[in-house]
Amino acid sequence: MPLADRFLSIRRDPHSGEVLARGGDPEAHCILQRAGFVAVVRLHETYHRAPTGLADPDESRLATAAVARLRAAGYHVDCHEDFDTDSRPASYPPLGSSVAYLAERIRQAVTTEEAADALTELTAAHDGILAALYEVLTSVADFHDGLGEASDPYIARRLRYLADEHLGVIRSDLSHTRNALADRHAPHPGRSTCTQEVPATERERSAVCACPPPPRTLPAPPPPVAASLRR
Numbered sequence: 001m002p003l004a005d006r007f008l009s010i011r012r013d014p015h016s017g018e019v020l021a022r023g024g025d026p027e028a029h030c031i032l033q034r035a036g037f038v039a040v041v042r043l044h045e046t047y048h049r050a051p052t053g054l055a056d057p058d059e060s061r062l063a064t065a066a067v068a069r070l071r072a073a074g075y076h077v078d079c080h081e082d083f084d085t086d087s088r089p090a091s092y093p094p095l096g097s098s099v100a101y102l103a104e105r106i107r108q109a110v111t112t113e114e115a116a117d118a119l120t121e122l123t124a125a126h127d128g129i130l131a132a133l134y135e136v137l138t139s140v141a142d143f144h145d146g147l148g149e150a151s152d153p154y155i156a157r158r159l160r161y162l163a164d165e166h167l168g169v170i171r172s173d174l175s176h177t178r179n180a181l182a183d184r185h186a187p188h189p190g191r192s193t194c195t196q197e198v199p200a201t202e203r204e205r206s207a208v209c210a211c212p213p214p215p216r217t218l219p220a221p222p223p224p225v226a227a228s229l230r231r
Contacts, residue, residue, distance in 0.1 A: 008070060010063050010079040019050040019059045021066065028075055030094070035066035065089075099129060110191040112184040119178035123171065130171045137163035 005025035013020050021032050022045075029046065033039060037048035050059045060082050068087040070077050105118040122129045141159035144152040196209050 006074070007076045007078070010067055010077060010083055012059075012080060019063050021048040021063075024070075024075065027073070028070060031069050031073060031075075032066055034094075035069055036062045037066060102129075110188050112181040112186050112188070115188075116178050116181040119174060119181065123175040123178050130167065130174070134163050134167055134171075137167065 005023075005028070008021060008023040008028060010019070010021045012018070021037055024032070029039065029048065032048045036051065038051055040047050040049055050062055054062070063079070063083040064085050064087075067077050067079050067083050068085050068089055069091070072088040072091055102118045102121055106115050109115040109118065120128070125131065137159050141156040141163070144156040144159070146152075192211065198207050198209060
């Protein structure tokens with residue numbers, strides 16, 4: 001990780017008066033969002049701002065909490081003196097890390113059964129991750145139904161469409177993939193579990209395991225040479 005990504009600044013912009021956070025890596029950006037900041041994505045930079053409509057004391061509390069969380073995670077934060085703090089709140093793994101662990105399980109799977117087991121956590125009909133995501137989308141839609149602004153009913157309809165149509169297709173396809181893997185009962189031909197044991201018949205004295213060598217990758221052929229023009 002570049003050292004520069006461990007540094008951030010959280011200050012009030014002298015021109016706009018906004019509380020802005022700049023710098024950091026994607027993990028720092030997640031900490032800022034969980035502290036209440038709003039991401040602003042531009043072509044050449046991504047920075048964060050405090051939500052609009054906050055009073056100055058509320059902005060200061062939000063910025064101070066962000067400084068504390070970032071420093072607790074090991075980031076160096078340059079900030080206005082009003083935002084400085086010695087607090088270091090405890091941090092816990094985000095919920096997304098549990099879902100990302102499923103990807104690691106699939107990367108390490110050596111049989112179709114192992115891959116199917118990991119996919120089951122996504123596709124389980126009643127309490128799988130995709131079923132829970134459906135509940136989240138429809139709950140946000142229900143929230144917008146009574147929120148009161150003219151655009152809110154449209155947002156609610158759009159969220160229900162995403163839940164019923166797009167998410168429904170993902171659930172269906174992944175469920176079919178999971179079931180097909182569960183029926184195959186086959187090892188993955190490109191993956192194997194290494195026992196770290198060397199058989200007595202091994203010819204190479206320096207070998208540390210009995211795994212076969214990786215397949216050779218042939219170099220890419222050179223691009224065709226254009227025929228020279230006849231004079």
